[in-house]
Amino acid sequence: MPKMFDSSVPxxxxxxxxxxxxxxxxxxxAYFRSGDVIIAADQKPDHLxxxxxxxxxxxxxxxxxxxxxSAKDAFDTMALIKDEAPANRFEAAEEVIAYMLPRKVFLTLxxxxxxxxxxxxxxxxxxxxxxxxxASNRGMASFMIARVDEAYLxxxxxxxxxLTLREAARLMKQKRATSLLVTGFDGRLGVLSGxxxxxxxxxxxxxxxxxxxxxxxxDIHTIDAEDFLFNAQIxxxxxxxxxxxxxxxxxxxxxxxxxxxLSFMSSxxxxxxxxxxxxxxxxxxxxxxxxxxPLVTALHGSGVxxxxxxxxxxxxxxxxxxxxxxxxxPPEIRDHACLIVMGSEGRGEQILRTDQDNALILRDxxxxxxxxxxxxxxxxxxxxxAFDYPPCKGNMMVTNPEWxxxxxxxxxxxxxWINVPSEFGHLNLAAFTDSAYVAGDPALLAQIRDSLxxxxxxNQAFFSFFARPVTMFDTxxxxxxxxxxxxxxxxxxxxxxxxxxxxxxxGIRAMALEKHVQDTNTFQRIEELARIGELEREFAQNLxxxxxxxxxxxxxxxxxxxxxxxxxxxxxxxxxxxxxxxRDVLKDSxxxxxxxxxxxxxxxxxxxxx
Amino acid sequence: xxxxxxxxxxxxxxRRLKDPEYxxxxxxxxxxxxxxxxCETSGLEPAxxxxxSIGAVKIKGNRILTSERxxxxxxxxxxxxxxxxKVNHLREMDVAGGLPVHEALDTFLRFVGGRPLVGYYLEFxxxxxxxxxxxxxxxxxxxxxxxxxxxxxxxxxxxxxxHDYTGxxxxxxxxxxxxxxxxxxxxxxxxxxxxxxxxxxxxxxEDARPRVD
Numbered sequence: 001m002p003k004m005f006d007s008s009v010p011x012x013x014x015x016x017x018x019x020x021x022x023x024x025x026x027x028x029x030a031y032f033r034s035g036d037v038i039i040a041a042d043q044k045p046d047h048l049x050x051x052x053x054x055x056x057x058x059x060x061x062x063x064x065x066x067x068x069x070s071a072k073d074a075f076d077t078m079a080l081i082k083d084e085a086p087a088n089r090f091e092a093a094e095e096v097i098a099y100m101l102p103r104k105v106f107l108t109l110x111x112x113x114x115x116x117x118x119x120x121x122x123x124x125x126x127x128x129x130x131x132x133x134x135a136s137n138r139g140m141a142s143f144m145i146a147r148v149d150e151a152y153l154x155x156x157x158x159x160x161x162x163l164t165l166r167e168a169a170r171l172m173k174q175k176r177a178t179s180l181l182v183t184g185f186d187g188r189l190g191v192l193s194g195x196x197x198x199x200x201x202x203x204x205x206x207x208x209x210x211x212x213x214x215x216x217x218x219d220i221h222t223i224d225a226e227d228f229l230f231n232a233q234i235x236x237x238x239x240x241x242x243x244x245x246x247x248x249x250x251x252x253x254x255x256x257x258x259x260x261x262l263s264f265m266s267s268x269x270x271x272x273x274x275x276x277x278x279x280x281x282x283x284x285x286x287x288x289x290x291x292x293x294p295l296v297t298a299l300h301g302s303g304v305x306x307x308x309x310x311x312x313x314x315x316x317x318x319x320x321x322x323x324x325x326x327x328x329x330p331p332e333i334r335d336h337a338c339l340i341v342m343g344s345e346g347r348g349e350q351i352l353r354t355d356q357d358n359a360l361i362l363r364d365x366x367x368x369x370x371x372x373x374x375x376x377x378x379x380x381x382x383x384x385x386a387f388d389y390p391p392c393k394g395n396m397m398v399t400n401p402e403w404x405x406x407x408x409x410x411x412x413x414x415x416x417w418i419n420v421p422s423e424f425g426h427l428n429l430a431a432f433t434d435s436a437y438v439a440g441d442p443a444l445l446a447q448i449r450d451s452l453x454x455x456x457x458x459n460q461a462f463f464s465f466f467a468r469p470v471t472m473f474d475t476x477x478x479x480x481x482x483x484x485x486x487x488x489x490x491x492x493x494x495x496x497x498x499x500x501x502x503x504x505x506x507g508i509r510a511m512a513l514e515k516h517v518q519d520t521n522t523f524q525r526i527e528e529l530a531r532i533g534e535l536e537r538e539f540a541q542n543l544x545x546x547x548x549x550x551x552x553x554x555x556x557x558x559x560x561x562x563x564x565x566x567x568x569x570x571x572x573x574x575x576x577x578x579x580x581x582x583r584d585v586l587k588d589s590x591x592x593x594x595x596x597x598x599x600x601x602x603x604x605x606x607x608x609x610x
Numbered sequence: 611x612x613x614x615x616x617x618x619x620x621x622x623x624x625r626r627l628k629d630p631e632y633x634x635x636x637x638x639x640x641x642x643x644x645x646x647x648x649c650e651t652s653g654l655e656p657a658x659x660x661x662x663s664i665g666a667v668k669i670k671g672n673r674i675l676t677s678e679r680x681x682x683x684x685x686x687x688x689x690x691x692x693x694x695x696k697v698n699h700l701r702e703m704d705v706a707g708g709l710p711v712h713e714a715l716d717t718f719l720r721f722v723g724g725r726p727l728v729g730y731y732l733e734f735x736x737x738x739x740x741x742x743x744x745x746x747x748x749x750x751x752x753x754x755x756x757x758x759x760x761x762x763x764x765x766x767x768x769x770x771x772x773h774d775y776t777g778x779x780x781x782x783x784x785x786x787x788x789x790x791x792x793x794x795x796x797x798x799x800x801x802x803x804x805x806x807x808x809x810x811x812x813x814x815x816e817d818a819r820p821r822v823d
Contacts (some may be wrong), residue, residue, distance in 0.1 A: 029674040029805075033822070035670075092619045097793065097809065100673070134758045 007017035014115035028100045032056075032092040039076055039090040044083070050074045055591070056095030058088045059161045068093070068584040081104055093591065123536040131382055148232050148246055149225040151261055153254030156176075156245070157368065161185045161213025165197050168212045181252060182216040189252065190216035223248050223256065232256055234308070238315045240277060271451065276319045282383055289320055301460060307523055307548055309555070314348035317341075318438055321358070325439035336366040337373075338444035340432040342396060347505070347549065348521040351517055357385050357431065361410060361444040377445050396431055410448050411412070415525035418455055421465045429466070430506070433513050434520050453516045460604075462515070466509040467604040473498035475594045496557075500593045501551040509601040513536075522547060543596055546589035553586065615726045620752050628748040632719060635752055639724035644669045644756070646728040646808035647718075649735045658722040660686040661711060662803060664718050664739075665801030669728065670777050672816050680721045680744045681801045683708035691695045711742055726754040730783060733757070758810045764788050765814060786810060 034039055038056060039045045047058075051071050058067040058075065066088060069075055079086040080103050110117045157166060159180045168180055173192065182190040192212050200206040200215040221239055225248040232244055242258040279285040292313065318341070325339050343357035344350050360377065362368070377398040381391070381471045389395070391397060398404055405413065414432070417425030432452060437445050456462060473495075505522055511527040515534055519525045523544055528538035572589065600606065647666035653659030666680040685708040708714070718739070729735050732755050732800045740750035759781045766779045780789075783806075787794070792809050 026677050029809070031672045031674075031816055033816055053791075095791065095813075102677075150740075292691065557802050 011116050015109065019109060019113060021107060023101060026102050026105045030098055030100050032096040032098070033379070034092050034094045036096075037081070037089060037091045038098070039088060041089040042085045044085045045076060046103050047078055048074055048080055048103070048106045049076060049090075050099040050101065052097045052582050053097070053098060055093045055587075056096050057093045057588070058090050058096075065585075065588055070587070074138070081110060093588075098239040104329055109139075125587065129289070146255060147225070148223055148227050148229050149248070149253070151229055151232075151256060153225075153246055153256055153260075156181050156252045156254055158252075161190075161194070161211060161216075163212045164198060165206070165212060165215060166211040168192060169197055173354060178218075178257065179255060180212070181245060182218075184216070184218050185213050187217050188221065188590060189245065190218040191220050191245065192216040193243065193253075220245065224248070225253050225357060225442055228308075228422060229261060231469055232310075233261055234311050234315055236261070237312065237319070248413075252348060258495060276323055279323060282324070282386075285320060285323055285327070286387050289389075292316060310349050310551070313343075313350055317345065317350060318436075321384075322439040324380065324383055328383065329376055329440070330372060332366075332372065333360075333376055334369045335361040336368060336441070337361060338440040338442060339398075339438045341438055341443050341490075342435045342437045343392075346431070346434040346436040346520050348436070349505075356381070356389045357392050357394075357396045359396065359435070360369075360398045360400055361439070361440075361448060362404070362406045363444060364406050364408050366406065380544075394588065396428075407444055407447050411451055414448070414452055414455065418459070418462060421462070426466055426469075429513075431508055432508060436520050449518075453513070456513060457516075463514055464604045464606060465508060466513070467507065467539050467600055468606055470503045470507045471597055471606050473502065473591050475499050475503065475597060483546045496554050500590055501547070501554065503593055503597050503600075504547050504550075507596060508543075509610065510600070510604065539595075539599075542592050546592040549585055549589045550593075553582070616709065616754060619763075622770060623749040623752045626748045632747055635719060635724055635749075637724045639726075641723070641725060642670060643675075644726045644728050645722045645753075646674075646813075647680075647722075647803050648729060648800045648803040648807060649734060649738050651738055652688075654666070654734075656734065656741055659738065660684075660688060661685060661714075661738055663743065663800040664714060664779075665799065665804040666718065666721060667797075667801070667804050668725070668770065668806050672812055674812060677803065679801060680718065682713050682714045684714045685694050685709060687711070687814060693775070712746065715739065715742055722751075722753060724753065726756060728756045728758065728807065728811045730803070730810070742765060756811070758807055758814065761814045762790075762810065765818075790814075 012020065012023065028047075030038075030049075032054075040062065051069055051073050054073070055070055056073075057065045058069070059527075060066050061108075067075075069090075076086050076088075083244045122556055132180070134573060154177065157175050157177050157180050158170070159171060159182055161182055161184050162180075163171070171342065172178070172180060179191055179193040182192050184190050190213075196215050200210060201208065208214070221235055221241065222245045223235060225246050235244060236242065236258055243253050244256045245257050246254045257331065276285065279288055290428065297546065320340065321341065329337070331341075337362040337383075339358065340361065341358050343355070345357050347354075358380075360373070360512055362373070377472060381399045396403055402413075410575045414429070417429050432448070435445065435449070484518050485492055508522050508525050508529070510518075511529055515529065517525050517528045517530060519528050526540050526544050526547075529535045535543070620636055624633070627633065627636070645666050645668055647664060649661055649663055649665075650663040651659040659685050663680045663684060664680065668675040668678050709717075727736070736751055736755060743750055763779050763781060779787075783803075787806060787810070790810060790813055792806070792813065
């Protein structure tokens with residue numbers, strides 16, 4: 001008899017000796033290559049498969065992976081018990097060696113052994129519960145993933161540019177509209193709001209017969225009717241606008257008002273945004289910043305996709321920084337400097353308030369007194385500390401003179417960092433690669449990024465060195481695809497940053513730097529790399545999904561820690577607190593990370609170094 | 611082996627066969643199956659060693675039919691040397707309850723039928739069986755034979771490409787298992803070794819099979 005069969009594994013441990021013998025006598029062993037179909041959808045299986053080695057996945061008709069199986073897992077018990085063809089397909093995600101237990105033997109065991117039977121029916125209940133849980137999560141999330149055209153849209157009222165302000169005001173009253181769409185003198189689409197009329201007449205003291213073409217806003221943002229409502233909210237938050245023309249088939253379909261969007265999704269985000277906007281003092285701003293954690297908790301709890309949470313948090317953080325800059329920067333600095341954020345803040349992947357990673361770029365020959373600059377930097381840093389943004393551990397902050405330089409000084413520094421490879425230099429380059437504009441003159445950052453891209457063109461040797469850390473940490477999946485957790489560190493916890501998040505971020509960063517991708521956000525970089533053909537589209541999608549899942553798990557861990565007041569181990573997640581479905585997706589995500597690491601390693605010939 | 615040559619040898623063997631009971635060994639096999647087998651012996655020299663046990667398992671496509679397996683213990687005609695006991699863990703008392711060698715071989719031959727044979731350094735195992743078969747039936751095993759060590763060697767050379775070829779391929783059983791990422795082998799006995807060899811065979815065959823997408 002095959003000595004490898006381990007009958008101590010549930011549910012086989014519930015069998016009586018004679019039944020175990022019957023099982024062992026009936027087993028065959030099958031081998032499947034990676035990608036081979038084990039059970040086809042709509043095919044009644046004749047066997048129960050118990051994995052000896054390898055990794056199999058269950059895909060639904062939409063090709064989504066709904067379950068994963070590794071050593072000692074069995075499938076598809078439900079199809080055998082119900083005697084029907086599974087709707088899903090089971091295939092080998094990598095080479096699989098599995099026992100095949102004939103259906104008849106399995107069903108005899110289910111019928112004869114109550115313990116054995118209960119095992120499956122218990123799991124069936126658990127499975128159903130898990131499914132119900134998922135469905136309700138989706139239900140909660142549905143109001144966030146609603147489409148723009150599901151919200152109330154005001155009918156578009158178009159007016160010619162020649163109309164006077166008075167006529168426009170009458171038209172709005174008559175139509176009970178809060179805004180008009182204006183066709184500009186040059187044919188561009190603009191928006192005229194009540195606020196525009198009020199400001200033109202009362203503040204700028206324009207005559208009432210001023211033409212609306214001169215008072216409307218033409219530099220407007222629009223949104224597609226098919227887009228997510230949540231994106232409309234982000235767009236409004238980011239640009240501080242209260243309405244968006246909604247486009248359908250290239251034409252204006254209606255107008256989405258912020259108030260309607262809010263009545264559609266009563267989230268806190270607008271409250272925080274409004275608070276930031278209305279802040280008159282630093283104290284006001286601090287109070288607004290305090291609203292972020294409850295906001296993120298609420299969004300995460302309602303099942304909003306992590307990517308949307310990070311986008312919103314990023315938009316808010318940038319707004320807070322920009323407002324603070326506005327409060328604190330003297331006019332000279334506003335005109336001749338550019339405030340940037342770097343690292344995860346620059347990539348827009350901040351999920352809670354984490355480290356301050358910021359820098360100041362000064363125009364060459366700015367002529368500002370050093371004390372003035374130092375004074376501003378000190379104040380800025382202190383204010384953020386008071387807002388609970390912890391200082392950057394690597395001291396990448398405006399209080400460090402290394403990060404307050406002129407454009408040409410940064411140019412020299414870049415030259416050094418590139419040509420004298422060191423961990424320090426590469427860390428700085430990585431930070432710069434991920435930098436994003438906050439306030440001041442955006443052209444200053446653009447100049448530096450351009451020169452960075454230019455200097456690195458065709459420098460393969462640099463990239464093999466730069467990309468090396470991607471393979472530095474082990475991705476915690478063992479040979480048998482059980483999750484491996486660090487034995488030395490917290491037992492049962494998994495360092496999700498080293499094992500999963502960092503390799504993706506850094507590998508994608510290296511590719512983005514190599515291919516001059518301007519985006520700093522990892523999701524956007526992945527999309528762009530797929531668009532220009534550097535990543536296979538399907539793989540890019542998987543990678544994005546895996547990345548989102550890992551970020552999501554990390555956020556979950558952090559929120560839990562915040563709730564319990566524990567501070568340490570920010571990047572560790574408790575593998576045993578995850579339920580099977582999460583564990584399975586985690587395993588899957590880490591497999592994709594592993595595949596990605598192999599790709600990066602091949603691309604930059606990293607294997608040659610180790 | 612060349613197909614025509616094999617056919618000729620078969621035809622020749624058939625005429626030499628002393629006992630028509632065993633004509634089935636020469637019948638064309640329509641089962642689409644192969645048999646992987648391994649022997650445990652009292653020594654490494656076929657001329658002097660004795661057969662102690664035979665383990666065999668059928669293979670069909672990507673499946674190893676462990677539900678149809680053969681595990682035979684044979685009663686040796688002479689005492690088993692101590693060093694063989696150390697290797698096989700087959701003590702005299704273990705084999706004492708075994709079958710007489712001809713009875714065991716009869717069962718084995720009926721199990722194999724006309725199916726091709728698979729093994730690891732198969733030549734030795736076939737020589738061991740033939741040593742008993744020749745004086746008894748006038749022929750050796752006529753079945754087609756595939757040695758997994760040769761398959762593995764070819765594959766490794768092919769993969770390495772001409773310029774990386776160093777002339778040495780580690781053909782030790784444990785090395786092959788490890789290189790192919792197959793699970794650790796359990797107890798060292800004839801059936802288990804046959805099973806592991808079957809795994810190597812199935813994996814090498816499947817990997818070489820073109821994918822249908």
